[in-house]
Amino acid sequence: QKEVEQDPGPLSVPEGAIVSLNCTYSNSAFQYFMWYRQYSRKGPELLMYTYSSGNKEDGRFTAQVDKSSKYISLFIRDSQPSDSATYLCAVLNSNSGYALNFGKGTSLLVTP
Amino acid sequence: EAGVAQSPRYKIIEKRQSVAFWCNPISGHATLYWYQQILGQGPKLLIQFQNNGVVDDSQLPKDRFSAERLKGVDSTLKIQPAKLEDSAVYLCASSLGGWETQYFGPGTRLLVL
Numbered sequence: 001q002k003e004v005e006q007d008p009g010p011l012s013v014p015e016g017a018i019v020s021l022n023c024t025y026s027n028s029a030f031q032y033f034m035w036y037r038q039y040s041r042k043g044p045e046l047l048m049y050t051y052s053s054g055n056k057e058d059g060r061f062t063a064q065v066d067k068s069s070k071y072i073s074l075f076i077r078d079s080q081p082s083d084s085a086t087y088l089c090a091v092l093n094s095n096s097g098y099a100l101n102f103g104k105g106t107s108l109l110v111t112p
Numbered sequence: 113e114a115g116v117a118q119s120p121r122y123k124i125i126e127k128r129q130s131v132a133f134w135c136n137p138i139s140g141h142a143t144l145y146w147y148q149q150i151l152g153q154g155p156k157l158l159i160q161f162q163n164n165g166v167v168d169d170s171q172l173p174k175d176r177f178s179a180e181r182l183k184g185v186d187s188t189l190k191i192q193p194a195k196l197e198d199s200a201v202y203l204c205a206s207s208l209g210g211w212e213t214q215y216f217g218p219g220t221r222l223l224v225l
Binding site for chain 1: 143160221
């Protein structure tokens with residue numbers, strides 16, 4: 001079983017839609033939960049991170065972590081064509097080094 | 113602030129040849145990571161350095177891959193000999209240390225024929 005499972009999509013939505021991206025993870029020891037955005041032929045860039053359970057909001061983006069069900073989500077409100085990218089969830093256990101365990105990534109296309 | 117620099121950006125080689133990638137992290141970042149990203153997959157850690165020392169190389173195929181970080185700054189990743197399954201994007205990332213945000217370079221896209 002992979003550490004992090006993520007539906008690769010692709011996901012296509014019209015501009016202005018609410019987007020929901022999700023991952024599940026297997027190890028309850030993970031403490032940090034991150035979402036990276038990766039544009040084509042670029043390196044990933046950090047969007048948001050959450051420590052432990054709860055919600056975090058940053059503009060149009062909201063990250064949620066439910067440790068009881070080992071489920072992490074990213075919501076994008078009022079989606080824009082510029083949001084078209086691959087979204088990677090990642091988890092980290094600071095007690096066993098700081099390497100990120102990534103999901104496969106979900107490809108998102110926002111059409112005008 | 114300059115980001116993580118990597119070169120070359122693209123490389124095409126034949127199987128059994130050797131290849132090397134270079135990474136220059138963000139100034140002052142103690143931790144440096146090399147990840148391998150195969151098409152359609154998320155990045156997978158190959159090796160992590162803290163300053164000059166190796167923290168984690170458990171997923172590095174040591175029979176063919178090697179990496180070094182001289183003077184705790186730049187790093188090189190080498191593959192010798194390359195196999196077809198090594199075709200991937202090799203990403204370098206750096207962070208201040210600990211769990212701090214990792215900043216990724218643009219990657220080197222390797223195609224092994």
